[in-house]
Amino acid sequence: MNGSAPAMATARPKARKFRYRTLRKLVPYLFVSPATLLLTLLMLFPMLMVVRYSLMDGAIMKKGAAFVGFQNYMALFADPVFWQSVGQTLYFTVMSVVFHFIIGLAFALLLNTDRVDPLIRSILRVLFILPWLFTAVIIAIIWRLLLDPNGVVNSVLMALHIIDFKVEWFSSTKTAIHALTFANIWAGYPLYMVSLLAGLQGIPKELYEAAGIDGANEVEKFWYITIPQLMPIIISIALLDFIWTMQVFPLVWMTTGGGPIYSTEMLSTYTYKLAFSRYEFSLASASAIIILVISMSVTYFYIKHQQRR
């Protein structure tokens, strides 16, 4: 008995130490557990539900919905409207991203230059950022009014003799996709402008001075200093913009609803119609998963890019 007492005394601190170490190891997990739980409940679980629905026949609508494998995906791939919406979504997204960048960079350069009076720059800064402050509903209403056959745009173009008839911008199969893309470009460039302006203000002036001493002109300074310095920001925003623009729904829905005919059908409107007009939730889920896969492939490049930085 006497001999076991010191043994127990040493065993207790050991056990305490073990508990302490285990707890220490668990602490980081405990810290992240509320966020993990929320993410699992609010993101992972619904996502898995949608994947499951996409593999079933008549999910939600049929009580005994059966597993049908990839049949819903095959049905989508066989639908020409689906491919049309894929093409149009890509056109809408790529054009939006490219012009968001060009306009955003042009305005950022304008706001960053010393050649414009600071007061005018401040006023322009407010004006240029305005589209960003509007919600999608307001943007849709503004552009529906502006591009109405009897709207301001047609009146101005006719007064300037650029057109000689009332163009039905959102109502013609020839112009609707371009009008919609234009409205989206207008709504989205301020993100680039603000981010690139911050980037421009962070470029050391010494780089330009050194280039000037070496005989570089303004165009060369732009190509060999400004653009490379802004490149990390450009890539980050362009990738995020690509993902966001590909999923745009309210603007398309409230201006054209995917029409005329199918000329502005996007993956987002196509999916919505499958779910809430045709009640084909399984097909809609399959379409949503395809959007997810495309978005995730872009996200992969974004994460890779962030890791490299």
Next chain:
Amino acid sequence: MVGAGNAGRRPARHHGRFRGKNPGIKVTLVSGPYSSTRDQIVVGAASGTLSDVVGLDGAWVNGLSKQGAIASLDELMDNAKYDRTQITDIVKVDGKSVMFPLASFVYPVFVNLDLAKAAGVDKMPSTRSEFADAAKKMTDASKNQYGWVLPLSLQSPGGIQNDVMSWVWASGASMMKDGKPDLENEAVVGTLEYIQSLGKDGVISPGIFAKKEQDKVEEFVNGRVGMMVDSLAHVNLIRERNPNLKFGISALPAMDGYTGKRGMPYASWGIGVSEGSAHKEEAWKLVEFLMSAEVNGRLVSIANAFPGNVNAKPDFVAGDPVFAEAFKIFQSGYPANEFVGLPVAEELMRDMNVEVQKMFDGGQTAKEAAANAQKAWLAKF
């Protein structure tokens, strides 16, 4: 209860009276905009959170019934020994009664009387030829003024029901045969050809493929179009937006030479009971209360709609010449809306909308549009 729109405090007063009569039953009104109400019901039914009593549009009931979201009212009516003859119309799906129309909004032709007078149109158009003639006279494109407005936006394809197929029903014809689509019949093709001819004559306000119902009303209110087919529910809105606008209403023109009864297009806000409700008996009591002659009469008076109970007497009819005229038209014809109760009715309208758009775009004839729509519809039956 789930419903769309906002009728102010008066529905709440009715609920107070209902609670007074049924102290053990608590009613909570969940209201929202029209478009989100349907999504709310579909999702609510799937997740088992749908309210006991549900506000319904006739275009949704087939899908909701097949989803198992709304219950058959037959057993509830039998248990309560309910007098079915007091209801104007009971909407059925697969033989089961699923919806009572609580309030019906009819769709006559609205005519801008000042524009008509200035154009030399001295009589409300009663036939298609008279309508086309009046529309031509009222059109002056140089002044942005057109005879008719046709909303065919794909976002809300109700234009197909209210502004296109209503012409078929007004001539006593049908788009259905033995419960199946019959879009290639003469009446439907003739209607499409007629509407196409109005487009070719340039009497329709431009931008039809992106136009929605609210745009249509807006153009009429602003005096830019002479005539529109619209819901009687918008009378007060039109008066509020332009108190100086003089307008009248008439029944939708019929085919030349047609003398039979005219179908009057209508849209109903209906009521039903959730299949998953654990309180069906209590839900039925609320349905019965809202459909009673007295309460239904008061409700439709608030909404300027026609009642679902044949004995209800809305008070707006006597005091307003426009509504008095509408009631006369309503009584002389019959309510017609063949989309009520059809499977995926909104999608059917959208399918047809696409084909009609192709027709206007010059991609196909009226006959081809009808044939293609028929093919698309058959796939959904």
